Amino acid sequence: MQAVLDAVVEPRRREILRLVRRTELPAGAIAAQFGDVSRPAISQHLRVLRDAGLLVERREGTRRLYRTRPAGLGELRAFLEEFWDTRLEALRQEAEQEQRSRDHEQTERPERRGGKRGRRG
Amino acid sequence: MQAVLDAVVEPRRREILRLVRRTELPAGAIAAQFGDVSRPAISQHLRVLRDAGLLVERREGTRRLYRTRPAGLGELRAFLEEFWDTRLEALRQEAEQEQRSRDHEQTERPERRGGKRGRRG
DNA sequence: CACTTACGTAAGCCGTCTCTTACAATAGAC
DNA sequence: GTCTATTGTAAGAGACGGCTTACGTAAGTG
Numbered sequence: 001m002q003a004v005l006d007a008v009v010e011p012r013r014r015e016i017l018r019l020v021r022r023t024e025l026p027a028g029a030i031a032a033q034f035g036d037v038s039r040p041a042i043s044q045h046l047r048v049l050r051d052a053g054l055l056v057e058r059r060e061g062t063r064r065l066y067r068t069r070p071a072g073l074g075e076l077r078a079f080l081e082e083f084w085d086t087r088l089e090a091l092r093q094e095a096e097q098e099q100r101s102r103d104h105e106q107t108e109r110p111e112r113r114g115g116k117r118g119r120r121g
Numbered sequence: 122m123q124a125v126l127d128a129v130v131e132p133r134r135r136e137i138l139r140l141v142r143r144t145e146l147p148a149g150a151i152a153a154q155f156g157d158v159s160r161p162a163i164s165q166h167l168r169v170l171r172d173a174g175l176l177v178e179r180r181e182g183t184r185r186l187y188r189t190r191p192a193g194l195g196e197l198r199a200f201l202e203e204f205w206d207t208r209l210e211a212l213r214q215e216a217e218q219e220q221r222s223r224d225h226e227q228t229e230r231p232e233r234r235g236g237k238r239g240r241r242g
Numbered sequence: 243c244a245c246t247t248a249c250g251t252a253a254g255c256c257g258t259c260t261c262t263t264a265c266a267a268t269a270g271a272c
Numbered sequence: 273g274t275c276t277a278t279t280g281t282a283a284g285a286g287a288c289g290g291c292t293t294a295c296g297t298a299a300g301t302g
Binding site for chain 4 (some may be wrong): 038
């Protein structure tokens with residue numbers, strides 16, 4: 001997953017993903033979209049994206065056609081959803097809290113701002 | 122936005138975001154969570170996260186309490202949603218196509234990203 | 243065979259990132 | 273004032289990433 005993040009954080013690689021998201025394109029056509037970077041540079045970017053599972057490659061004669069792999073973006077998306085989504089953690093914490101409130105009848109609410117009790121395991 | 126991505130792609134910084142997502146913590150306590158990295162290193166990570174708008178800092182005496190800034194993660198999330206979501210781009214492309222059919226002209230897309238045409242040197 | 247097209251790969255340059263150690267700055271206790 | 277606690281900052285080392293030029297590889301043409 002870290003490889004996916006490293007791949008996506010590069011602006012040109014994101015642009016490549018945009019280019020071949022709907023239609024596959026040969027490497028040369030992709031490189032032609034970048035006027036300020038050489039073709040080998042794009043080739044290296046393509047390798048990074050492919051190794052990260054974000055692109056699929058299909059050979060046709062001497063050309064190599066690339067296209068975004070939807071599953072790759074899906075995995076990335078799922079990872080990030082889980083990362084910043086409080087719901088999962090909230091559910092977990094609520095479960096723990098419920099468990100605790102069954103043991104102790106004392107109702108505690110550490111969600112208040114400036115919680116002094118930072119006891120965390 | 123690139124600064125936000127650069128900040129998030131670092132594993133330790135993501136871990137920091139996790140740590141202070143629900144409760145604020147002083148810098149020292151955050152650094153104490155990382156046994157393999159020195160405290161100044163964490164301090165620098167905190168700076169990167171704060172500059173990217175992902176953390177807020179609150180001073181209390183000599184301590185500095187950090188906490189995740191929800192709006193920061195929200196912006197990042199919105200950016201990524203737009204990135205891999207085809208709907209927005211589809212709408213945009215349709216709009217462009219409609220615009221072109223009104224101009225009835227040979228559209229040549231002179232928009233360049235870098236603007237520079239020549240090679241580096 | 244030679245020649246061209248399309249593309250990846252190797253080696254190296256150079257900037258940037260992350261870490262460390264050493265030092266500075268601020269707030270409080272005495 | 274001195275001393276301590278907590279934190280940021282400076283400077284440099286080492287690793288890494290992205291780029292370029294030069295070369296290698298594979299498929300097609302004549």
